Amino acid sequence: GQNIDQPTEMTATEGAIVQINCTYQTSGFNGLFWYQQHAGEAPTFLSYNVLDGLEEKGRFSSFLSRSKGYSYLLLKELQMKDSASYLCAVRDPHNQGGKLIFGQGTELSVKP
Amino acid sequence: NAGVTQTPKFRILKIGQSMTLQCTQDMNHNYMYWYRQDPGMGLKLIYYSVGAGITDKGEVPNGYNVSRSTTEDFPLRLELAAPSQTSVYFCASRVNGVEGTQYFGPGTRLLVL
Numbered sequence: 001g002q003n004i005d006q007p008t009e010m011t012a013t014e015g016a017i018v019q020i021n022c023t024y025q026t027s028g029f030n031g032l033f034w035y036q037q038h039a040g041e042a043p044t045f046l047s048y049n050v051l052d053g054l055e056e057k058g059r060f061s062s063f064l065s066r067s068k069g070y071s072y073l074l075l076k077e078l079q080m081k082d083s084a085s086y087l088c089a090v091r092d093p094h095n096q097g098g099k100l101i102f103g104q105g106t107e108l109s110v111k112p
Numbered sequence: 113n114a115g116v117t118q119t120p121k122f123r124i125l126k127i128g129q130s131m132t133l134q135c136t137q138d139m140n141h142n143y144m145y146w147y148r149q150d151p152g153m154g155l156k157l158i159y160y161s162v163g164a165g166i167t168d169k170g171e172v173p174n175g176y177n178v179s180r181s182t183t184e185d186f187p188l189r190l191e192l193a194a195p196s197q198t199s200v201y202f203c204a205s206r207v208n209g210v211e212g213t214q215y216f217g218p219g220t221r222l223l224v225l
Contacts, residue, residue, distance in 0.1 A: 004154075033213065042202055042216040043155070050211075087154060091212075097143060097162050098212050099170060102154035 002026045004103035006088050011109045012078055020073045020106045022088035030093035033100060034062050034073045037085045046073070046086075075108075083110045113138050116217035118203050124223045125193040133188040133220050135203030143206035144186040145214065146170075146178065148199040155202065161186055193224045 003025045012018040024032070031050040035043035047055055049064035049071060061074040075082055085107050089100040119134045137144065142163045147155040147170075157170030161180040175197060177189040190197060200221050204214040 031211070042218050045213050045215065048211055048213060089155075097145075097160045097168060098206060099145065099157050099160055100155075100214060102156075104152070104154045 002090065002092065002101045004088055004090060004101060006086075006103040006106045008104065009107040009109070011111060012075075014078055014080060014110055014112050016078050017074065017076050018078060018108065020075070020086050020088075020108065022071045022073070022103060024069050024071075024088075024090050024103075026069075026090055026092075026101070028093035029066055029090065030098075031091040032062075032064055032071050033089045033091070034060075034071075035087040035089065037087060037105065039084070043087055078110050080110050080112070083108060115139065116203055116205050116215055118201075118217040118220050120220060121218065122221045122223075124225060125190075126225060127193060127195065129193050130189070130191050131193070131222075133190075133201055133203075133222075135186045135188070135217060136184050137186075137203075137205040137217075138184065139205060139207075139215075140183060141205035142183070142208055143212070143214075144180065145204045145206070146176070146186070146188045147202045147204065148172065148197075149202060149219075150199050158188065158201075190222075195224050198222060198224045 034046040037043040047062035085105040087105045088103040116137045145160045146158040159178040161167045203217040
């Protein structure tokens with residue numbers, strides 16, 4: 001089976017850096033995605049990793065280690081608008097539809 | 113491009129009623145998906161489609177049906193609504209190609225009483 005684990009919630013201070021971890025146990029691997037979801041809204045795409053290493057996009061970076069089944073999302077210079085749920089998802093390599101298996105999400109609260 | 117659109121935004125159903133949740137995308141994506149999201153939970157896949165005329169079950173298909181007669185449309189049908197189907201429903205489509213990022217519609221909030 002597939003299992004994805006993330007912390008349920010985190011709190012950080014405006015202007016700081018926060019790292020959200022995601023571990024996965026899957027029978028194969030075909031890419032890992034991070035999505036941001038504000039309350040009452042749809043998930044929006046943040047990043048995609050398929051090879052080991054760091055992908056940087058402005059204030060957001062995502063890291064992947066396939067051998068450890070581990071990823072993290074790094075948010076720098078936190079802003080109040082970064083308060084949201086962050087979803088980690090792994091693509092099922094055995095499924096022709098390319099379906100994603102989602103973790104339960106990490107609720108991030110940014111405090112002034 | 114409007115992207116992925118869903119209607120209605122919100123609906124209240126009585127137990128046993130039926131309804132269709134509409135989903136349309138104008139990006140010519142082959143792959144489309146239906147998810148449900150319960151409070152504080154991640155997304156669970158209900159059904160998906162890899163192209164017009166082809167659909168398959170996801171993790172939680174019971175109580176739902178889908179069809180895919182065109183590339184653009186992927187409606188989700190609830191035949192006999194139950195309180196357990198109270199949830200937020202998201203439709204998504206996937207960019208064609210290797211990376212295949214999924215993009216989500218705004219969601220339909222459904223309450224079954």
